[in-house]
Amino acid sequence: MESYGSLEKNTQGQPDGVVSLAKWRILNRLHDRNETLYYRVLIDNIEDFAPIIYTPTVGLVCQNYSGLFRRPRGMYFSAKDKGEMMSMIYNWPAQQVDMIVLTDGSRILGLGDLGVQGIGIPIGKLDMYVAAAGFNPQRVLPVMLDVGTNNQKLLEDRLYLGLRQPRLEGEEYLSIVDEFMEAVFSRWPKAVVQFEDFQMKWAFETLQRYRKRFCMFNDDIQGTAGVALAGLLGTVRAQGRPLSDFVNQKIVVVGAGSAGLGVLNMAIQAVSRMSGDNEGTVKNQFFLLDKDGLITKERRNIDPAAAPFAKDLKDVEGLREGASLVEVVKKLKPHVLLGLSGVGGIFNEEVLKAMRESDSTKPAIFAMSNPTMNAECTAADAFKHAGENIVFASGSPFKNVDLGNGKVGHVNQANNMYLFPGIGLGTLLSGARFITDEMLQAAAECLASYITDEEIQKGKLYPSVSSIRCITAEVGAAVLRAAVAEGLAEGHGDVGPRELNNMSKEETVEYVSRSMWFPVYSPLVHEK
Numbered sequence: 001m002e003s004y005g006s007l008e009k010n011t012q013g014q015p016d017g018v019v020s021l022a023k024w025r026i027l028n029r030l031h032d033r034n035e036t037l038y039y040r041v042l043i044d045n046i047e048d049f050a051p052i053i054y055t056p057t058v059g060l061v062c063q064n065y066s067g068l069f070r071r072p073r074g075m076y077f078s079a080k081d082k083g084e085m086m087s088m089i090y091n092w093p094a095q096q097v098d099m100i101v102l103t104d105g106s107r108i109l110g111l112g113d114l115g116v117q118g119i120g121i122p123i124g125k126l127d128m129y130v131a132a133a134g135f136n137p138q139r140v141l142p143v144m145l146d147v148g149t150n151n152q153k154l155l156e157d158r159l160y161l162g163l164r165q166p167r168l169e170g171e172e173y174l175s176i177v178d179e180f181m182e183a184v185f186s187r188w189p190k191a192v193v194q195f196e197d198f199q200m201k202w203a204f205e206t207l208q209r210y211r212k213r214f215c216m217f218n219d220d221i222q223g224t225a226g227v228a229l230a231g232l233l234g235t236v237r238a239q240g241r242p243l244s245d246f247v248n249q250k251i252v253v254v255g256a257g258s259a260g261l262g263v264l265n266m267a268i269q270a271v272s273r274m275s276g277d278n279e280g281t282v283k284n285q286f287f288l289l290d291k292d293g294l295i296t297k298e299r300r301n302i303d304p305a306a307a308p309f310a311k312d313l314k315d316v317e318g319l320r321e322g323a324s325l326v327e328v329v330k331k332l333k334p335h336v337l338l339g340l341s342g343v344g345g346i347f348n349e350e351v352l353k354a355m356r357e358s359d360s361t362k363p364a365i366f367a368m369s370n371p372t373m374n375a376e377c378t379a380a381d382a383f384k385h386a387g388e389n390i391v392f393a394s395g396s397p398f399k400n401v402d403l404g405n406g407k408v409g410h411v412n413q414a415n416n417m418y419l420f421p422g423i424g425l426g427t428l429l430s431g432a433r434f435i436t437d438e439m440l441q442a443a444a445e446c447l448a449s450y451i452t453d454e455e456i457q458k459g460k461l462y463p464s465v466s467s468i469r470c471i472t473a474e475v476g477a478a479v480l481r482a483a484v485a486e487g488l489a490e491g492h493g494d495v496g497p498r499e500l501n502n503m504s505k506e507e508t509v510e511y512v513s514r515s516m517w518f519p520v521y522s523p524l525v526h527e528k
């Protein structure tokens, strides 16, 4: 901590990226040297260190990974390992693996295809699993599926560590993922696998292919959706309205990728539950834009995943197919503007100023794209242009904004880190063989109810990152209880389905907290 502190002093005035990378190096070296101490300082300083080992610095780390690489962490499965994955998995030294985060590096944050350099993301996510959910670091496994890269710069980079070939496509690609999944679950049938940062087509396809066969989820689609839904419900409370008013909120989603569509699907499920209406009519309040503007039924070659959200032109009077974001905001005066586009700055001055005319008493702006440079707007710009009355959330951390006269514009971090650790832990302890919508919904509802009315009044939609272990215990318990309610819980270790079934809500939270690993030095000589 002293070297970390002196680094902060010695690098004053240097560009943020240089300082953050230097901090990452200090922590990474500690990780290599002394795992127990590393996780202890991480847990004790999670608010300061999360932005270094996780988003946003992890993005910069991935961009520079081949140069930063000193020793491997996790496992790499390349297209050339086809036919060998079972032996590779059986050669992993740990007897038991509980949690795997897997990527193919094809859409790393908003930074695009980074090939094998994307391994930084599973490593960072699993660090959060250890810090926030108390997974034993000896039982987690970061995985890279190296199926090539379409990033020309990397293919020409002499330091690039991955396969120098274009990405596999179609059946060739799927056969690699199939082989990996079968190998993992044959050795560790009780493991949980998180798919992370896959490009949209494979994110949806693999989720559909595996979610009923294996215990897996896609964090960008499902974890993000839960965090966004919790935030959206918070914005209703911030307006002083009952939750049932969610069905009347006009919500503009910018970005029709895996994350944006995941959010829409879950929000629509929530609205139809609340209104008792079928999903056909509840879609009216949601508006979706992609790089070609407002998506309507007039759109040619519409992506099948986005098609259910395409607007009928008669329902958006005065707007046309492909209408620009500013046109849409001016015309609709939405309650919420939510960005998952990966494009930095698209909530520009004009768009933000148009949000001043919102029909909401507390317009909400969610600039959820990562890392910081890719956020749709900065926190300062949001408060400056859209007004001090807004609620603001971003995927990457920003400092609270000084509004003058002692007033503070609160910045929320709408990041799936609030949910994925609890989804993983709750699922593991439940012993469920797959992860259902009900379990994910329970996670989102738990996060939404975590925050008090008093906090909401201060513009807070999510609790502080410093309490991430407590949040994760609650979320984990909610997921576990949902699995029990569905009759899916088979138990974990000595705690069987009957015990789980008999636990009260409080006892479940207690059980989840007690199951968390905490870094302490184990004795060299065990007492008999």
Ligand SMILES: NC(=O)c1ccc[n+]([C@@H]2O[C@H](COP(=O)([O-])OP(=O)(O)OC[C@H]3O[C@@H](n4cnc5c(N)ncnc54)[C@H](O)[C@@H]3O)[C@@H](O)[C@H]2O)c1
Pocket: 107, 108, 109, 110, 111, 199, 200, 219, 220, 224, 227, 254, 255, 256, 257, 258, 259, 260, 289, 290, 291, 292, 293, 339, 340, 341, 342, 343, 346, 368, 369, 370, 371, 374, 394, 395, 396, 414, 415, 416, 417
């Ligand atoms: N905060 C979080 O927890 C969280 C979670 C998941 C993803 N994300 C971020 O969301 C972003 C998108 O992720 P994804 O997986 O959906 O990516 P994706 O590539 O699947 O989708 C991106 C979408 O944005 C659209 N888009 C591109 N340019 C646009 C423009 N100028 N205007 C409007 N739309 C535009 C594309 O057409 C596409 O529909 C990334 O930056 C990622 O880091 C954040």
Ligand SMILES: O=C(O)C[C@H](O)C(=O)O
Pocket: 055, 108, 109, 110, 197, 219, 220, 369, 370, 395, 415, 416, 417
């Ligand atoms: O990694 C993050 O910070 C959130 C999310 O999974 C993303 O892809 O941006």
Ligand SMILES: [Mg+2]
Pocket: 109, 196, 197, 219, 220
């Ligand atoms: Mg992600």
